[in-house]
Amino acid sequence: MTEIKACIFDLDGVVVDTAKYHFIAWKQLADKLGFEFTEEHNELLKGVSRMRSLDILLEIGKVEISQEEKERLAAEKNDLYISLILKMTPEEILPGVEDFFKSLQQNNIKIALGSASKNAPLILERINLTHYFDAIVDGNSIDKAKPDPEVFLKGAEYLGVDPVQCVVFEDAIAGVEAAINGGMKCIGVGDANTLNHADFVISGFNEMSLERLAF
Ligand code: BG6
Ligand code: MG
Numbered sequence: 001m002t003e004i005k006a007c008i009f010d011l012d013g014v015v016v017d018t019a020k021y022h023f024i025a026w027k028q029l030a031d032k033l034g035f036e037f038t039e040e041h042n043e044l045l046k047g048v049s050r051m052r053s054l055d056i057l058l059e060i061g062k063v064e065i066s067q068e069e070k071e072r073l074a075a076e077k078n079d080l081y082i083s084l085i086l087k088m089t090p091e092e093i094l095p096g097v098e099d100f101f102k103s104l105q106q107n108n109i110k111i112a113l114g115s116a117s118k119n120a121p122l123i124l125e126r127i128n129l130t131h132y133f134d135a136i137v138d139g140n141s142i143d144k145a146k147p148d149p150e151v152f153l154k155g156a157e158y159l160g161v162d163p164v165q166c167v168v169f170e171d172a173i174a175g176v177e178a179a180i181n182g183g184m185k186c187i188g189v190g191d192a193n194t195l196n197h198a199d200f201v202i203s204g205f206n207e208m209s210l211e212r213l214a215f
Helices: 019-033 039-043 050-061 067-085 097-106 120-126 150-159 173-181
Strands: 006-009 110-114 135-137 166-170 185-189 200-202
Touching: 006 150, 019 039, 019 050, 019 067, 050 067, 067 120, 097 110, 110 150, 120 135, 135 150, 150 166, 150 173, 166 173, 173 185
Parallel strands: 006 110, 006 166, 110 135, 166 185, 185 200
Antiparallel strands: none
């Protein structure tokens, strides 16, 4: 059994449910472009970078546009998304997350963020969780998207912890793969069938405890 010295958390879908805000913003864009964008389509964008998400959305609508136009649409979607997340409050922290952070702190286990989102710092500030994090790695500080392990390896490096002593919490398949590719343990958050490559899966942090980190 390896001693766990750090936990690295994905943000969207693990700490907060921002998928609903991404959905509103992407759907508004699809409406403007004149095609249907459903909640099922939105599932395909979880854990995926902003520009890759736009490409997937355009593929769904069979829309072909220039790179310049893509940049404009991505910025437009992000403006709407930001207007939605600016209204977020600490009440939107998913159940059990903050209590688990407190028990990690009390036991000197470091906490890092490993998110693809460039808006991660703003969200953490709105939900008042920034102060728990010993390191924050987000979409602004990485070159390679999950399943590349860069985002988690940087987190471990910033914390000064060996990757094998880190546990990653992830809700997206690509995120679970990124953790495995980085040589880290991974606890899935969500559906056990979807996240079947994780070491084990919880449906939420009310099921999580320090004891369960020892595996
Ligand atoms: C991920 C989300 O965390 O961040 C994706 O799961 C999102 O849905 C990605 O596209 C990038 O987010 P942002 O905030 O930089 O557009
Ligand atoms: Mg996620």
